[in-house]
Amino acid sequence: MRSFTIIICLLLVAGTSDVSAQEVAPPSNLNVFDVENDKGEELRLTWTLSADDPNTETKEDVKEESANEPPATLNNPVVGYLIEVKSGNQKEFAEAGKVDAGVSEFKADDLERQEYSYRVKAIGADGSFSTATGISAATPVRQWVDRSKIYFGFFMLVVCGSVVYFIEAAKAGKQLKVRKIAGLEAIEEAVGRATEMGRDCLFIPGIQDINDIQTVAGLIVLNRVAELTAEYDAGLDVPTTRSLVMTVARETVDGAYTSAGRPDLYNPDNIYYVTDEQFGFVAAVTGKMVREKPAACFYMGAFYAESLIFAETANTVGAIQIAGTAMPSQLPFFVAACDYVLIGEEFFAASAYLSGEPQQLGSLKGQDVGKFIAGLFLIVGALLMTVSQFVHRGASGEKTGPLQDAISFMTESLLGT
Amino acid sequence: MLKRTVPLIIASIVGIVLILAKFSPPIQSWETEVVMWFDILAVFAFVLGAGNLNLNNLKKISERKAGWGYAAITLLAFWITLICGIGKLGVPPNEQYLGYAWSGSFEAEGSAFWWIFNYVYVPLASTMFATLAFYISSAAFRAFRANNVEASLLLLTALVVLVSQTSSGPMLSDLIPEESTWAIFKIDTIRGVLVNLFNTLGTRAVMIGIALGVVSTSLKVLMGVDQSYLGGD
Numbered sequence: 001m002r003s004f005t006i007i008i009c010l011l012l013v014a015g016t017s018d019v020s021a022q023e024v025a026p027p028s029n030l031n032v033f034d035v036e037n038d039k040g041e042e043l044r045l046t047w048t049l050s051a052d053d054p055n056t057e058t059k060e061d062v063k064e065e066s067a068n069e070p071p072a073t074l075n076n077p078v079v080g081y082l083i084e085v086k087s088g089n090q091k092e093f094a095e096a097g098k099v100d101a102g103v104s105e106f107k108a109d110d111l112e113r114q115e116y117s118y119r120v121k122a123i124g125a126d127g128s129f130s131t132a133t134g135i136s137a138a139t140p141v142r143q144w145v146d147r148s149k150i151y152f153g154f155f156m157l158v159v160c161g162s163v164v165y166f167i168e169a170a171k172a173g174k175q176l177k178v179r180k181i182a183g184l185e186a187i188e189e190a191v192g193r194a195t196e197m198g199r200d201c202l203f204i205p206g207i208q209d210i211n212d213i214q215t216v217a218g219l220i221v222l223n224r225v226a227e228l229t230a231e232y233d234a235g236l237d238v239p240t241t242r243s244l245v246m247t248v249a250r251e252t253v254d255g256a257y258t259s260a261g262r263p264d265l266y267n268p269d270n271i272y273y274v275t276d277e278q279f280g281f282v283a284a285v286t287g288k289m290v291r292e293k294p295a296a297c298f299y300m301g302a303f304y305a306e307s308l309i310f311a312e313t314a315n316t317v318g319a320i321q322i323a324g325t326a327m328p329s330q331l332p333f334f335v336a337a338c339d340y341v342l343i344g345e346e347f348f349a350a351s352a353y354l355s356g357e358p359q360q361l362g363s364l365k366g367q368d369v370g371k372f373i374a375g376l377f378l379i380v381g382a383l384l385m386t387v388s389q390f391v392h393r394g395a396s397g398e399k400t401g402p403l404q405d406a407i408s409f410m411t412e413s414l415l416g417t
Numbered sequence: 418m419l420k421r422t423v424p425l426i427i428a429s430i431v432g433i434v435l436i437l438a439k440f441s442p443p444i445q446s447w448e449t450e451v452v453m454w455f456d457i458l459a460v461f462a463f464v465l466g467a468g469n470l471n472l473n474n475l476k477k478i479s480e481r482k483a484g485w486g487y488a489a490i491t492l493l494a495f496w497i498t499l500i501c502g503i504g505k506l507g508v509p510p511n512e513q514y515l516g517y518a519w520s521g522s523f524e525a526e527g528s529a530f531w532w533i534f535n536y537v538y539v540p541l542a543s544t545m546f547a548t549l550a551f552y553i554s555s556a557a558f559r560a561f562r563a564n565n566v567e568a569s570l571l572l573l574t575a576l577v578v579l580v581s582q583t584s585s586g587p588m589l590s591d592l593i594p595e596e597s598t599w600a601i602f603k604i605d606t607i608r609g610v611l612v613n614l615f616n617t618l619g620t621r622a623v624m625i626g627i628a629l630g631v632v633s634t635s636l637k638v639l640m641g642v643d644q645s646y647l648g649g650d
Contacts, residue, residue: 039442142443149440159629163636211455213631216638216646223645243466244459251420252646272473273466279542284491291484305549312552326627328620336560337552344623348630351643359642363633370629 024076024122025051026130027104032118032138037149040113040142045083045106047133050122053078055102076124077101083108084132086117093119115139158373163366170362178361183322183340184353187221187298190320191228194295200235201225202294204285204310206301206325207241207278210248214326218301219245219252220351221324225298226256230265237294238271241281246273282306286313299323299338300347303330311337324350381410425641432639470495501529574611581608 027047035042049056054077078101085096085108096118099106108116117137122130170176194201203225205218222238229236236253240246250271257266274284286309289297297314299307299321307323307330314321315337323334324342334341342350345367352360384407391403431451438448474488482488500506505519506529514520523530563569580586581604590603600606637643 037442039445144441144443146440146442153440156632159632160636163633164640167637167640167642209459213634213638217630217634219646220643242459243462243464243469246466246469247462248646255645255647269473269476273469275470276463277538277542279545280538282545283541287484287487305546308552308556309545309549312556326630328623328627331623333556336556343626345626345630348627348634351634351637351645355643355645360637363637363642367629367633370632371625374625374629 024078024124024128024130027053027081027120027122027133030118030120030133030136032116032136034138034141035107037143037146038140040140041109041111043108043111043116043118043138043140045108045118045120045136047081047104047120049102049104050078050081050130052076052122052124052130053101076126076128078122078130079125080123081106082121082123082129084119084121087112088114088116093117098123111140113140113142155373159366159370162369163363166362166365166369167359168362170358170360170365173358174362176358176361176365178349178353178364181342181346181349181353183324183342183346184350186320186322186340187225187354188228190296190298190322191225191232191234193320194229195232195234197295199293199295200237201229201296201298202285202289202314202319203236203238203298204301205238205240205245205249206299206303207281207306208302209242210244212302214302214347215245217326217348217350218324219249221298221300221347221354222249223252223256224350224354226253227260230257230260230262233262233265236270237288237292239274239281239285239288240271241274241276241278243273246271278304278306282309285310289313289317289319293317294319297321299325299334300342300350301325302327303334308333308337377410381407384410421644421647424647425644429639429641432635467495498530498533501533506530507532577604577607578611581605 027050029046029048031046033044033046034040035044080101081099081103083096083098083106084093086093096108097106106120108118115137116139117135119132119135121132124130166174166176191201203222205222206212206215208215210216226236228234238249238253240249250268253271254263254266254268257263274281289310290313294314294317297310297319299310300323303310303325304327307325307327311321311323311334321338322340322342323338324347325331325334326344326347328344331341331343335343349364349367352364384403388403388407391401434444435448435451438444438446471492474492476482477485477488478492502523505521505523508519508521508523508525508528508530510516510518511520511522521528524534525531557575561568561572561575563572580589587603587605590605593599593603595603634643
């Protein structure tokens with residue numbers, strides 16, 4: 001009987017100590033916020049980590065303070081947190097998600113616009129849960145305007161507004177002057193040369209689809225080239241990598257031949273689809289260059305690695321070459337291998353320059369306003385960065401103050417970095 | 418009307434919606450919808466492209482035009498690849514539906530299409546890409562001829578960048594001590610200035626111009642100021 005009592009007492013003591021070891025401290029200070037600048041489907045939760053979380057700062061502080069003492073071990077360290085949710089019409093909380101230990105925030109998505117109540121529990125290493133935090137609730141709110149992009153929108157409006165303004169001003173009769181662009185002046189010379197030599201002009205509108213603005217810009221130049229080939233009765237060959245580009249290019253060339261008064265010369269077979277594959281297209285076009293030796297080659301659009309292969313092959317057959325692209329990585333290749341190159345904005349200015357229409361020239365003037373604003377920001381930014389180098393750092397070693405605020409505003413709000 | 422005005426209205430509406438979608442979270446998903454519509458359109462256009470490829474090449478063969486043999490090879494390759502892909506020749510069945518011979522993917526490993534792609538197309542494409550190495554040399558030879566001051570500067574710059582990229586390049590200026598005031602003339606430092614300063618400055622200037630050009634051209638398309646790419650009515 002005595003030994004039985006001792007066993008019972010021992011079990012009770014063991015049981016008591018076991019329960020105290022598994023008790024996990026709960027997280028606290030749960031806050032639920034609506035996520036800003038979204039379509040009203042997300043909420044953000046933040047909380048203070050459990051005291052038993054190995055990542056809790058207070059534990060680290062204690063460890064640092066008692067550096068000479070052995071670190072305190074947690075009986076049942078937190079391994080994660082369970083987030084529970086209850087929407088307006090639900091009675092019970094359901095699991096919304098889990099996060100690892102040390103994480104004190106959670107983003108709930110795919111929500112409806114109704115009130116959601118949340119609570120968070122810590123999960124112990126033995127799988128037990130702490131008591132829950134207090135309940136916090138919020139309702140996702142839909143924002144029709146992304147306020148983080150207001151600055152970008154403002155500058156876009158200024159640039160677009162100035163383009164529209166100058167187009168309208170040009171329509172009203174305002175005289176605008178555009179500098180000579182050698183590459184565009186040379187188009188007539190190139191087509192004339194092809195006519196004299198009795199050979200074709202080859203026009204490649206890039207290797208991207210019609211949804212790329214460079215392809216559209218390329219087709220606008222094609223319109224002018226086609227008008228000239230129609231006037232001079234020269235051959236025009238337009239291989240394309242995309243079926244849609246082929247279709248639009250046919251319309252463009254058809255229109256150009258009609259406006260030049262030579263619709264009889266238009267042959268849709270000269271504008272054809274080759275393949276979507278980059279190097280398959282390269283093989284077909286360079287083969288054609290070598291066999292048929294075009295007298296003038298035009299590359300207007302988006303190009304990648306094939307740019308130099310085209311340009312060098314055409315160079316070996318003695319063709320005059322004019323290229324225009326907005327791919328900065330391909331510009332050096334075209335500059336090295338072609339006779340004339342339209343660099344970046346010159347390429348986009350081609351349609352206005354070639355048409356000579358006042359409203360189109362107005363768009364170029366509008367671009368200048370954009371360049372002026374960009375230049376202004378460049379100067380202000382460079383000045384701010386230079387001055388900030390001479391500003392003393394604060395006690396924390398980080399630069400603070402209005403100057404730093406201005407730099408942060410420029411880099412984060414204006415540049416969006 | 419149908420050939421110019423309707424496409425113009427569609428382009429303007431879609432363009433304006435896409436701009437608004439950038440600034441309004443509730444309609445941001447419309448951008449994806451529009452891209453999906455474009456993909457559907459491109460699929461139908463692909464049939465048009467394939468038809469054009471066949472017609473053009475058949476015409477070349479029948480008229481015995483220069484290079485008609487290549488046209489025959491093109492058609493042969495097109496039809497063999499198409500039949501292998503659509504017919505799923507040699508495609509192992511999907512593990513979930515072993516009873517159905519055609520249940521596997523047309524590009525599954527071991528299929529005829531997979532074989533053509535990996536052992537015919539990829540080596541041919543790589544060969545074409547490899548020719549770029551020779552073309553870079555020939556283009557550089559012409560571009561770097563020191564005919565005038567600008568070309569000489571270009572030659573000098575290219576030489577410094579090229580030499581500094583080689584494994585033994587930096588050794589050329591090893592005699593200059595790191596701590597001395599002459600350290601700025603070490604080949605690595607010069608290359609750093611050329612690549613990080615001058616090159617970045619030039620590229621950014623071009624990029625700003627391109628961005629403004631894109632805005633201007635897009636506006637002209639949206640406003641219908643430039644309709645030349647749409648052809649005649």
